[in-house]
Amino acid sequence: MSLLDVDGLTKTFGGLRALDDLSVAVDRGELVGVMGPNGAGKSTFFNCVSGVVTPDAGRVTFDGRDVTGDPPETLAKSGLVRTFQQTRELETMTVRDNVRLAAPDQRGERTLPALLRTSGMQDEERAVRERADDLIAAFELDHLRDEYSGALSGGQRKLLELARVLMLDPDLLLLDEPFAGVNPTLTNDIADRVRGLNDDGMTVVIIEHELETLTDLVDRLVVLQQGSLLVEGDPATVVEDPRVIEAYLGE
Template sequence: MDAQGQPILEVVDLVKDFGGLRAVDGCRLEVRRGTITGLIGPNGAGKTTLFNLVTGFLRPDAGRVLFQGEDITGLPPHQVFRRGLARTFQIPREHRLMSVLENLMLVPPGQLGERFWNTWFRPGLVRAQEEAIRHRALEVLEFVELAQLQDEYAGNLSGGQRKLLELARVLMADPLLVLLDEPGAGVNPTLMRKLASRIEDLQGRGITFLIIEHDMDLVMRLCNPVIVMSEGRRLAEGPPEEIRRDPRVLEAYLGGQYVAFEG
């Protein structure tokens, strides 16, 4: 499982019902290590529900999730996160009344300063760890080009800057696999190019990505392979240009998204 191109994530026959609605219907897919894999499909296809199942925010009614060969089905989100599988949200969940830098410094788990007695009995260790975390946070902010905003309240950032901050917060956890939920939503073209460039750089550093995205131009530029979901199941998978011409995919998108493939 450690080799480049081997599955880092395996979804096996996942099922999730909400009352009488089956949102995910026996879905099977794999994400290969070292890839930027796109996950697309019409609205209501089950993409975000699948993300929630993989990351522990929902429990499946059937099926399994394997991460690096380990069964993580139904683990709570914090345990999934600590294994190296991290996600961002469609609406970034930053702490709006804290600075950009403080948002990053909160991420690493197990900080000594979280236990009040350490501040009394081990102050040197607490300061040393805090300084190391601060140094790491500043490096990450430089990487996503937000260092100049380190002291700004997170709530004052633009939509695109908040997406970069969300990515930066995920990077503080040193993830192996990052799930991005619509990173292009509400982001202007300049910041979108910056975000896409950062994702490609991180792929080069060994981080794997699974990305839900409706912007087909972004998917075609960034993702290979592309997985298509429809009605809770995997409909197709392949290189972006092959997916673009797949008649089953075009049919699934009729009535709203078809033009995105033809344009």
């Protein structure tokens, strides 16, 4: 059974139909790429799935449960986590705090354990700190650990955002343009990490414009146009498809 099942998703903004009866399914363990020209509805698709906007019609099923219209925090707790196209950092917090924040189910996030400073809560925070520092080191940000994330460069922000979502250990990770504005070396680096995560069993969906990286990386490509599914299938076949070439290059 598929992990994520999107059925007949429709969303309009005023007179603009951003998503038009879109149906896509993602199987557990898959690595799927989503592409399409500007305004094809890729980000709206992510926004509807991750609960940032509520779709007008259609159903989103995650892990066998209907999650249509569930708020982002509920989805994140149940294992569906996303990143943002414009990287959003908590700029007034340090790199460490950015990553630590994402740790799920912390006792110290409730009033009483925080006030009483229980030893259980302190042990938990110790474990969270270790895990966060490991992730920060894995993304080679350790020299910036105590830096405020507002001071980070564009590429470093992409890495930090990845580290932060990985703290949640998601079942399904939605990455919105993880390579945008990132130099080629770092692009390959991020791609390798995504591949590694997928090899370890994480299901990943990536929106990306960078065609070459994407076709090399993913198992399956989904092409959107004007809010609907244009073509889907094996990356090599999809990029040769005349409809896709037409959508991207014009007639």
